[in-house]
Amino acid sequence: MSLPHAILTALLEKPSSGLELTRRFDKSIGYFWSATHQQIYRELGKLEAEGLIRTLPAEQPARGQKKRYEVLPAGRAELARWTAAAQDPRAMRDPLLLRLRAAAVVGTAGVEDDLRRHLELHRRQLAEYRQIEQRDFPPDRDAPQDRLRHLVLRAGIDLETFWTQWLTHALAEFAGLPDAD
Amino acid sequence: MSLPHAILTALLEKPSSGLELTRRFDKSIGYFWSATHQQIYRELGKLEAEGLIRTLPAEQPARGQKKRYEVLPAGRAELARWTAAAQDPRAMRDPLLLRLRAAAVVGTAGVEDDLRRHLELHRRQLAEYRQIEQRDFPPDRDAPQDRLRHLVLRAGIDLETFWTQWLTHALAEFAGLPDAD
DNA sequence: GCCGGTTGTGCAACTAGTTGCAAAAAGGCT
DNA sequence: AGCCTTTTTGCAACTAGTTGCACAACCGGC
Numbered sequence: 001m002s003l004p005h006a007i008l009t010a011l012l013e014k015p016s017s018g019l020e021l022t023r024r025f026d027k028s029i030g031y032f033w034s035a036t037h038q039q040i041y042r043e044l045g046k047l048e049a050e051g052l053i054r055t056l057p058a059e060q061p062a063r064g065q066k067k068r069y070e071v072l073p074a075g076r077a078e079l080a081r082w083t084a085a086a087q088d089p090r091a092m093r094d095p096l097l098l099r100l101r102a103a104a105v106v107g108t109a110g111v112e113d114d115l116r117r118h119l120e121l122h123r124r125q126l127a128e129y130r131q132i133e134q135r136d137f138p139p140d141r142d143a144p145q146d147r148l149r150h151l152v153l154r155a156g157i158d159l160e161t162f163w164t165q166w167l168t169h170a171l172a173e174f175a176g177l178p179d180a181d
Numbered sequence: 182m183s184l185p186h187a188i189l190t191a192l193l194e195k196p197s198s199g200l201e202l203t204r205r206f207d208k209s210i211g212y213f214w215s216a217t218h219q220q221i222y223r224e225l226g227k228l229e230a231e232g233l234i235r236t237l238p239a240e241q242p243a244r245g246q247k248k249r250y251e252v253l254p255a256g257r258a259e260l261a262r263w264t265a266a267a268q269d270p271r272a273m274r275d276p277l278l279l280r281l282r283a284a285a286v287v288g289t290a291g292v293e294d295d296l297r298r299h300l301e302l303h304r305r306q307l308a309e310y311r312q313i314e315q316r317d318f319p320p321d322r323d324a325p326q327d328r329l330r331h332l333v334l335r336a337g338i339d340l341e342t343f344w345t346q347w348l349t350h351a352l353a354e355f356a357g358l359p360d361a362d
Numbered sequence: 363g364c365c366g367g368t369t370g371t372g373c374a375a376c377t378a379g380t381t382g383c384a385a386a387a388a389g390g391c392t
Numbered sequence: 393a394g395c396c397t398t399t400t401t402g403c404a405a406c407t408a409g410t411t412g413c414a415c416a417a418c419c420g421g422c
Contacts, residue, residue: 002276003378009283019400033279034272039379041402066400076287083283084291087276089299091215092340095183095268097333098214102190102264104329106257110265118270148285151354152278155347159273162343166336173332184408200370220409222372247370369418377410388399 001082003043004052006033008071008079011053015070018044031129031156044069052078100170112174119167126160129153182263184224185233187214189252189260192234196251199225212310212337225250233259281351293355300348307341310334 010021010029021044022037024030035043047053052075056068071079096118103111137150191202191210202225203218205211228234233256237249252260277299284292318331 001377002274002279005283006279009279009286012286017400018402022400029279029282030272032273032275032282034274036380037400038381038402041400045402079283080287080290083280083287086295086298087280089302090274090276091211092213093183093215093271094213094336095271097336098183098187098190098210099264099268100329100333101210101213102186102260104326105190105193106261106264108325108329109261114267117267121270144289145285147354148281148289151351152281154350155275155278158343158347162339166339169335170332173328176328182407198370199372203370217410218370219372219411222370226372363422365420365422367418367420369416371414371416373412373414375411375413378408380407381405382403383405384401384403386399386401388397390397391395392393 002033003035003039004047005079005082006035007040007043007047008052008075011069011071012076012079015056015068017066017068019066020068032152047075108174112171115167115171115174119164119171122160122163122167126157126164129157129160133157183214184216184220185228186260186263187216188221188224188228189233189256192250192252193257193260196237196249198247198249200247201249213333228256231255289355293352296348296352296355300345300352303341303344303348307338307345310338310341314338 006025006029007021010016010024016024018037018041021040025033025035025040044053048055048069051072053069053071056070096115099111133150133153137146137153187206187210188202191197191205197205199218199222202221206214206216206221225234229236229250232253234250234252237251277296280292314331314334318327318334
């Protein structure tokens with residue numbers, strides 16, 4: 001039940017059309033909660049039907065026409081409610097770790113290359129986060145909103161750092177393993 | 182498409198009934214790929230229909246009767262194929278980080294308590310992993326299977342370590358924030 | 363010998379997320 | 393004006409995961 005709240009957050013940060021939201025879910029918010037444009041359009045429809053958001057009037061509404069949405073008071077209230085409510089951490093599901101478990105049983109052939117590829121991807125993501133940090137969070141700014149957002153970005157940075165380190169370690173381990181069958 | 186392969190891996194490690202699998206998905210494999218018993222039973226049916234696993238004969242099959250499954254050669258081949266195939270890392274989705282983004286907009290009321298709760302949960306999980314490490318991976322054992330499984334466990338340990346550190350840092354940050362509204 | 367809890371299996375209906383495709387509008391080209 | 397491409401929105405059908413419940417067997421106590 002997080003997608004609607006991700007959208008409410010994004011719209012509160014800045015009212016947007018479906019496509020603009022889609023773009024923003026490819027970065028920023030999307031780094032922590034990814035979504036495709038179909039999910040977004042469908043959810044926008046639901047949220048509007050529930051009275052949590054509305055389209056900004058302005059232009060005539062027609063197919064292929066930009067519709068900009070903004071959050072209504074009820075939407076903000078719902079987001080505040082959800083934010084304050086306790087939630088259990090979601091169960092982990094990581095295909096890569098699963099694959100290594102499988103490789104322990106059926107052999108490691110082919111895995112190493114993909115580990116290298118993943119390492120490269122995580123390095124890239126880490127570099128991107130670091131760039132954002134430099135751009136958006138210079139040392140002097142510390143309004144509460146900035147500190148919270150910086151905290152979230154920090155989690156991203158530290159997670160990518162973990163993956164690059166772990167993958168490096170894993171590849172070193174593979175180098176010491178007998179040949180894959 | 183990972184659940185069937187998680188099950189194949191578990192069954193190769195040890196042939197089991199549906200319930201035994203369910204129990205093992207509450208620990209071990211389940212730490213990296215969680216699944217409910219309904220998912221498991223359904224998938225066992227599919228895998229059997231596809232000829233990747235079969236029930237061990239032995240007892241008479243009846244409702245409420247333990248059925249033990251084992252992996253057939255086709256199943257092992259499919260698992261090897263999947264293990265070797267390249268896969269993209271899955272997009273991140275973390276409700277907690279999303280909540281902090283939302284909190285930056287609608288206020289931090291109520292979040293802090295839940296952060297503390299999460300910290301406690303992650304600490305517990307970390308302690309459990311460490312115990313497993315001590316029990317299953319004494320310093321001298323280093324068969325390739327053990328090294329791979331240890332590597333996976335290490336990822337779990339490092340991830341939980343990251344979360345406890347990050348949550349600790351987050352709570353410290355909260356302490357320095359103006360009062361939540 | 364049957365009664366009630368536990369064990370083991372499973373169906374049905376639901377929510378969440380993905381994939382493939384298409385249609386309306388806008389803008390450029392000639 | 394007519395055509396082509398890109399932008400923006402959206403439907404439909406699918407796969408994956410969750411929730412709630414049901415039903416049979418088995419196991420103990422009385």
